[in-house]
Amino acid sequence: MGSANDEERVSMTGDRFTPIEEYGFVGNLETCALVAPNGSVDWFPFPHVEGPSILAAILDADRGGRFRVTPTAPFEGAQRYVDGTNVLETTFDAADGTATVTDFFPPAGKVDHPKKVLYRKVVCVEGRVELEVEFDPAFDYGRADPAFVSTEKGVRAEGADERTLLEVPTELDVSDGRVTGTLTVEAGDTEWLLLRCTGAEDADTDPEGALADTIRYWRDWVQTCRHEGSGCIFEGPWHDLAARSGLALKLLTHEETGAITAAPTTSLPEDIGGVRNWDYRFNWLRDAGFTVQALSSLGNSEGATEYFEWYMNLCQADDPEKIQPLYGLHGESDVEETELEHLDGYRSSRPVRIGNGAADQTQLDIYGELLLAVDEVLQLGRELDDEEWEAVHDIVEYVRDVWRDPDAGIWEVRGEASQFVYSKVMCWVALDRGIDIATTHGYEAPVEAWRDARETIKEDVLENGYDEDVGAFVQAYDTDALDATGLLIPSVGFLPFDDRRVQNTIDAIEDRLLEGDVLVKRYDGDDGLPGDEGAFVLCSCWLIDALALSGRVEEAIDRFESLTEYVSPLGLLAEEIDADTGAQLGNYPQAFSHVGLVNSTLYLGHVRGYESPGAEPIGIRLGDPVSPEDG
Incomplete structure (x- = not known):
C-alpha cells in the first residue's frame, strides 16, 4: 500500500x-x-x-x-x-x-x-x-x-x-x-x-x-483542484489523494452529457466466486448530491453544474413516479439486465451481467439525494428556471404523497420491499430542502403543507426507526439490523450531531459493522442474496465524517489515515475492501468511493478550520458540527 x-x-x-x-x-x-x-x-x-x-x-x-x-x-x-x-x-x-x-x-x-x-x-x-x-x-x-x-x-x-x-x-x-x-x-x-x-x-x-x-x-484541468494560495483543504496532507480522486471522477464523466458512470466495469465480484456481480456502467441518481458536493469541493463547479443539468433534464422528462434509480449515460431508460453465460467471470465469479435490473426498482431515497444536489448547486450561484423549479416542486409533492410506501432502499435489495429508515430520512430531506429552496429563492410552493409533512415524517422515523433496546437507528422498521446509512442522519441535518441517538448509532455501528480500524460493512441484515461481501469504502468514509462532525476529530483522522492504507498505489479504489486480506473487491474504479474520499477530506478540513473552495458540506447549515472542544 x-x-x-x-x-x-x-x-x-x-x-x-x-x-x-x-x-x-x-x-x-x-x-x-x-x-x-x-x-x-x-x-x-x-x-x-x-x-x-x-x-x-x-x-x-x-x-x-x-x-x-x-x-x-x-x-x-x-x-x-x-x-x-x-x-x-x-x-x-x-x-x-x-x-x-x-x-x-x-x-x-x-x-x-x-x-x-x-x-x-x-x-x-x-x-x-x-x-x-x-x-x-x-x-x-x-x-x-x-x-x-x-x-x-x-x-x-x-x-x-x-x-x-x-x-x-x-x-x-x-x-x-x-x-x-x-x-x-x-x-x-x-x-x-x-x-x-x-x-x-x-x-x-x-x-x-x-x-x-x-x-x-x-x-490544466487538475489546477481546479489546487487553488494555490487560497488556504483550501486540498493544500493539506491529503491533497494528492483528493486530486487523484478528482482526476478519476473526471475520467468517469461522459463529455457529451455530463453524466458520471458509477464505475467503468461490469461484474467484478463483491464476493470472489459468488453471484454478487453487477454492471455499474450507468449513472445512479442516488449519487447526485454527494457527487455534486465532491465536484464543487474540488473547485470543479463547471463539472458539478453540468452533472446537475444532466439529471435535471431527466427529471423534467418524466413524472416523478417514473424517474428511475439509474440511467444509461445518454439518458437511456432501457438497461435490461442479462447474463453472459459464455464468460467464466473474474476468478470464476459468475454470472457475468450486462445491464442492471435495479432500474426497475422503487427507491424513495433518490428524491432526497436529488434535492441535496439542487441545494448544493444553488449554493454555487446557479438559479433554477421556471421549468426546473416545476420539476423540483413536483418531486417534493410526490414525496409528500408516497413517503409511507415501502421500497428497495439505497442498497437495492433483491428481496421484499421494506420500510427502510434511510429512505424515510431522505424523504424528509426532499421536503426540508424543498422548503428551504422555495423560501430562500422566492419560488411558489405549498410551504406550510410541506412543513407539516416534514414534521410527520420526522415523528414517524423517531418513533419507529430508533430502537432503544438496540441503542441505534435500525435499518428498517420492525428489525434490529443495523445499516451504515444511519451515519448520515446528522450529516443531512435530520438531527444534530450531539443528539444522544446519533452518538449511540455511531457507537453501535462501530460495534457491529466495523471491521478492523476503519472498514465498515453496509449492513448486517438479509438482502435476499447468497454469499457475503466486503466492507464498503463509502461507508467507511461516512463513519469518518460522522466522527469528525461530532467533535471526535482525532479519532476521525486516525480512521482516515487507516483508510488511506487501502488506496491502491495508483490512488484508485474499488467499491469494497476484503477486511481479511486488504484486497479490493467489486467494480473498479468506483466513483462513489472517490466521492467519499473527497468529501471526507472536506469534512476533516472543515472541522480543522480550513476554508473550502466550494460550498459548505451538505447538512452543515442545518446541523452544525460539534466543536472539538465540546466533543
Missing part, C-alpha cells in the same frame, strides 16, 4: 487474473480501458463505456480478449501516472534492460487529435528489451468471432459492428484468432503502437503531439 504518487511494483508470476487494485485505467471521456502492470489491456468497451467490450480478459482469461505488450524475459512491472494527468506509465525492469509503455487516449472534445485511438508509446530507457505483442480482440463480449485482414499499416480486425486497426512497427502474424509479433528496442529507441477503432482507422495522427496535448489538458 502507499500514496497516490507511489509506484506500483508487482512481480509477474503468470497468474491468470491480476488483482483488481493493480490495474491502472485510462480513457477519453467516453470510454475507459484497464491496463495491468504486465502491460496487458484487459478491459476496453467501445464506443462508450457502457458499450460491448472489444477486450475483456478481466472477465474471462481465455475468451475475453486482450492487447498485451510484455517483455519476453522475466521482469518486474511498475505503474505510475504522469504527474497531474490520466496518462499511465508502465515500466518493465528485465535482466537486459528497462522499457516504459505509456498508455493514453486523447480526451474527447478537448484536444485536436482522434479520440478513438489507444496510443501506446514504447521507450527503451536502458539496455535492450524484447517485447511480445499480442492482440486478441473479442468483439461484443466475445460473442463475435473476429475476421482479420493484413494491410500496409498493420492488421485490421472486424467483429459485430466494430473494427480495429492495429499499427505496430514490426511484422505481425495472424493465427488462431489472434495477432502476435515481437518488438525489440534498445536504449534511446521510441516506438508507437496504435489501436485505431471504428471511425479512426484512417485518421491522421501525431502521436507525440497527442501525448503532449493530452498531458497539457489534464494538468
Whole structure:
C-alpha cells in the first residue's frame, strides 16, 4: 500500500487474473480501458463505456480478449501516472534492460487529435528489451468471432459492428484468432503502437503531439483542484489523494452529457466466486448530491453544474413516479439486465451481467439525494428556471404523497420491499430542502403543507426507526439490523450531531459493522442474496465524517489515515475492501468511493478550520458540527 504518487511494483508470476487494485485505467471521456502492470489491456468497451467490450480478459482469461505488450524475459512491472494527468506509465525492469509503455487516449472534445485511438508509446530507457505483442480482440463480449485482414499499416480486425486497426512497427502474424509479433528496442529507441477503432482507422495522427496535448489538458484541468494560495483543504496532507480522486471522477464523466458512470466495469465480484456481480456502467441518481458536493469541493463547479443539468433534464422528462434509480449515460431508460453465460467471470465469479435490473426498482431515497444536489448547486450561484423549479416542486409533492410506501432502499435489495429508515430520512430531506429552496429563492410552493409533512415524517422515523433496546437507528422498521446509512442522519441535518441517538448509532455501528480500524460493512441484515461481501469504502468514509462532525476529530483522522492504507498505489479504489486480506473487491474504479474520499477530506478540513473552495458540506447549515472542544 502507499500514496497516490507511489509506484506500483508487482512481480509477474503468470497468474491468470491480476488483482483488481493493480490495474491502472485510462480513457477519453467516453470510454475507459484497464491496463495491468504486465502491460496487458484487459478491459476496453467501445464506443462508450457502457458499450460491448472489444477486450475483456478481466472477465474471462481465455475468451475475453486482450492487447498485451510484455517483455519476453522475466521482469518486474511498475505503474505510475504522469504527474497531474490520466496518462499511465508502465515500466518493465528485465535482466537486459528497462522499457516504459505509456498508455493514453486523447480526451474527447478537448484536444485536436482522434479520440478513438489507444496510443501506446514504447521507450527503451536502458539496455535492450524484447517485447511480445499480442492482440486478441473479442468483439461484443466475445460473442463475435473476429475476421482479420493484413494491410500496409498493420492488421485490421472486424467483429459485430466494430473494427480495429492495429499499427505496430514490426511484422505481425495472424493465427488462431489472434495477432502476435515481437518488438525489440534498445536504449534511446521510441516506438508507437496504435489501436485505431471504428471511425479512426484512417485518421491522421501525431502521436507525440497527442501525448503532449493530452498531458497539457489534464494538468490544466487538475489546477481546479489546487487553488494555490487560497488556504483550501486540498493544500493539506491529503491533497494528492483528493486530486487523484478528482482526476478519476473526471475520467468517469461522459463529455457529451455530463453524466458520471458509477464505475467503468461490469461484474467484478463483491464476493470472489459468488453471484454478487453487477454492471455499474450507468449513472445512479442516488449519487447526485454527494457527487455534486465532491465536484464543487474540488473547485470543479463547471463539472458539478453540468452533472446537475444532466439529471435535471431527466427529471423534467418524466413524472416523478417514473424517474428511475439509474440511467444509461445518454439518458437511456432501457438497461435490461442479462447474463453472459459464455464468460467464466473474474476468478470464476459468475454470472457475468450486462445491464442492471435495479432500474426497475422503487427507491424513495433518490428524491432526497436529488434535492441535496439542487441545494448544493444553488449554493454555487446557479438559479433554477421556471421549468426546473416545476420539476423540483413536483418531486417534493410526490414525496409528500408516497413517503409511507415501502421500497428497495439505497442498497437495492433483491428481496421484499421494506420500510427502510434511510429512505424515510431522505424523504424528509426532499421536503426540508424543498422548503428551504422555495423560501430562500422566492419560488411558489405549498410551504406550510410541506412543513407539516416534514414534521410527520420526522415523528414517524423517531418513533419507529430508533430502537432503544438496540441503542441505534435500525435499518428498517420492525428489525434490529443495523445499516451504515444511519451515519448520515446528522450529516443531512435530520438531527444534530450531539443528539444522544446519533452518538449511540455511531457507537453501535462501530460495534457491529466495523471491521478492523476503519472498514465498515453496509449492513448486517438479509438482502435476499447468497454469499457475503466486503466492507464498503463509502461507508467507511461516512463513519469518518460522522466522527469528525461530532467533535471526535482525532479519532476521525486516525480512521482516515487507516483508510488511506487501502488506496491502491495508483490512488484508485474499488467499491469494497476484503477486511481479511486488504484486497479490493467489486467494480473498479468506483466513483462513489472517490466521492467519499473527497468529501471526507472536506469534512476533516472543515472541522480543522480550513476554508473550502466550494460550498459548505451538505447538512452543515442545518446541523452544525460539534466543536472539538465540546466533543
